[in-house]
Amino acid sequence: MRVHLHPQRRTVDIDGRRRVGQLLAELGVLPGTAMVIRGDVLLTDAEMVEDAEEIEIRAVISGGSGA
Amino acid sequence: MKCTRCRGAAEVQLRAHNSAFCRPCYLLFFRRQVERAIASENMFTKEERLLIAVSGGKDSLALWDVLVDLGYDTTGLYLGLGIGAYSSRSHDKAAAFAAARGLALRVVELAEEGPGMAVPAVAGLTRRPACSACGTMKRHYFDQVAHDEGFDVLLTGHNLDDEAARLMGNVLRWQRDHLARQRPVLPPSHPKFVRKVKPLFLCSEYETAVYAFMRGIDYIVEECPNAAGASQLVYKDTLNRLEAASPGTKQAFVKEFLRTGQPAFASTEAREAPRECTGCGMPSYGELCAFCSMMRAVQARAASRAAASDRAAPA
Numbered sequence: 404m405r406v407h408l409h410p411q412r413r414t415v416d417i418d419g420r421r422r423v424g425q426l427l428a429e430l431g432v433l434p435g436t437a438m439v440i441r442g443d444v445l446l447t448d449a450e451m452v453e454d455a456e457e458i459e460i461r462a463v464i465s466g467g468s469g470a
Numbered sequence: 471m472k473c474t475r476c477r478g479a480a481e482v483q484l485r486a487h488n489s490a491f492c493r494p495c496y497l498l499f500f501r502r503q504v505e506r507a508i509a510s511e512n513m514f515t516k517e518e519r520l521l522i523a524v525s526g527g528k529d530s531l532a533l534w535d536v537l538v539d540l541g542y543d544t545t546g547l548y549l550g551l552g553i554g555a556y557s558s559r560s561h562d563k564a565a566a567f568a569a570a571r572g573l574a575l576r577v578v579e580l581a582e583e584g585p586g587m588a589v590p591a592v593a594g595l596t597r598r599p600a601c602s603a604c605g606t607m608k609r610h611y612f613d614q615v616a617h618d619e620g621f622d623v624l625l626t627g628h629n630l631d632d633e634a635a636r637l638m639g640n641v642l643r644w645q646r647d648h649l650a651r652q653r654p655v656l657p658p659s660h661p662k663f664v665r666k667v668k669p670l671f672l673c674s675e676y677e678t679a680v681y682a683f684m685r686g687i688d689y690i691v692e693e694c695p696n697a698a699g700a701s702q703l704v705y706k707d708t709l710n711r712l713e714a715a716s717p718g719t720k721q722a723f724v725k726e727f728l729r730t731g732q733p734a735f736a737s738t739e740a741r742e743a744p745r746e747c748t749g750c751g752m753p754s755y756g757e758l759c760a761f762c763s764m765m766r767a768v769q770a771r772a773a774s775r776a777a778a779s780d781r782a783a784p785a
Binding site for chain 1: 471480481482485486490501527529535562581631635672675676679680683684691692693694697702703706707710711713714
């Protein structure tokens with residue numbers, strides 16, 4: 404599968420189908436810190452991502468002075 | 471995974487709430503969370519004029535979207551910080567959001583306020599961390615626009631993660647005066663201040679991002695280039711590790727502080743009423759407000775650099 408990481412603008416290719424939760428753990432992404440997007444739908448940790456699919460992992464954390 | 475509310479297929483799982491939701495039920499859940507926060511903290515009414523500080527990011531645009539949906543009288547305020555292409559893209563997102571919905575957006579560009587006023591220049595000339603300079607500029611312009619243009623309330627998109635990280639920073643340094651004032655509603659302490667509120671204070675960053683995504687809000691995903699290494703991000707990462715091990719930790723940390731800790735600090739940290747800054751006339755606890763002090767430092771440093779440059783120039 405092809406995984407696009409935002410805002411890092413990095414793409415990684417990973418072999419083999421996986422559950423979303425397992426994929427996030429392998430990539431070192433903490434639960435609740437990123438949305439996993441397939442097309443225009445969000446995926447929960449229990450969803451399976453197939454080898455031929457393309458997904459986006461979009462971080463949700465922002466920081467700095469706030470506001 | 472099934473939606474906790476309608477038993478349809480869930481699109482989002484919220485461990486802190488021990489729930490999962492499909493898209494329509496999630497949007498309802500999020501709006502209700504915001505409505506409950508507004509009502510329980512008596513933040514504002516539909517008769518008041520609301521000024522929302524918008525950055526082009528997910529939190530402020532999600533907040534604006536919910537408030538428009540709920541029928542509040544809103545105006546956006548975008549402050550152009552002058553942080554290169556990042557600021558240009560942020561402005562574009564905020565402007566496109568407002569234009570697509572026919573909403574009023576007030577824009578202040580720091581670079582047009584005077585020479586050396588953009589955040590990178592101020593940070594460089596004063597040798598302050600960019601986030602510190604940025605925060606001082608934001609507070610000044612938000613307060614001034616709210617006062618000058620007759621708004622009743624100033625709203626920011628600070629979320630649960632922002633509040634938990636700020637609380638952690640304040641606790642680690644036992645900043646009693648900051649702890650006394652950390653709450654979702656700050657009543658005005660001077661006639662030139664307006665009420666300041668944070669309606670998303672119990673919504674996590676993940677929840678606001680999911681709301682923005684599901685609503686099709688085109689927000690700026692990239693991080694401010696100055697935020698790298700900011701202590702707030704270190705606190706957020708620590709809190710997210712705790713949250714992963716024990717879901718609901720961030721919410722309990724903030725909620726319990728507001729219920730028990732904050733009132734205790736507020737009762738012992740009485741602060742005298744502010745006077746008016748001799749520079750800009752806005753409320754201040756010293757002769758000059760933080761903004762005017764910083765601007766004096768900018769002017770002094772710029773003058774000293776210009777003099778050094780003149781001395782170095784060949785005759």
